[in-house]
Amino acid sequence: MRTERNVFLIPAAFFFLAGTAYGIFTHWAEWVGTTAIYLTGGMFIMVTVYFHMLANRHGQRAEDRLDAEISEDSGEQGVFAPWSWWPLVCGLGAALAFVALAVDWWIMAPAAVVGVIGLVGWVMEYSTGQHAH
Template identity: 60%
Template sequence: MKIESNIFLLPGAFFLLVAFIYGWLTDFSEMVGFPAILLTAGLALMVGIYFKMLERRHGARPEDRHDAEIEELSGDQGFYAPWSWWPLVLAAGAALSFVSLAVGWWLMVPAAIVGLVGLVGWVMEFSTGRFAH
């Protein structure tokens, strides 16, 4: 996780420096650029700090070591739901929400309901027993 954290920490520090230089050059009177660059720095630093915490918690992974072997990463990488229809319902909710931007804001309520049903269904799909649908 060292490489992943540096990918976000270094640009975060760069954007923090650039934000204050930009603010100093504009006398902190420009109300969009300085906060936008500052928020970009905050987002990058937040992700980088999270990856740094994961590095401390889990230690060095095989892909972080130079002496690692390929077979160290073999085995299950996680559980993925086969033949699930819930992502389709979630995608329908997302499509409805994007359509609501063009048609009207009133369509956002049914889109949120469909999206929430799809999200809860997908998350809770296997909570009633092994391979239950």
């Protein structure tokens, strides 16, 4: 996880440096751009902190070591829903939300309804129906 952490730490440092340079070059008069650049760096920092906490919790993985064998990572990697239609419903809700930004605000209401239905269905997929645990 240390490699993943560094992959996000380097852009975070870049965006904080770029935000400072942007502020200096605009004489701190243009706050929207400076704030947006700093917030982008902050998002990278959040992912960096998450990967750092994962590295502390789980230690070194097989793919982090140079002397690891391929067989060390064999086995189950997670639980996935291979026949789920709920991501499509969530995507439809997101597409409607983007259409609302381009066309008119009233489309945001059905977009929110479709998005919430898709998200709840996706989260609750393994709690009800054929695949319930």
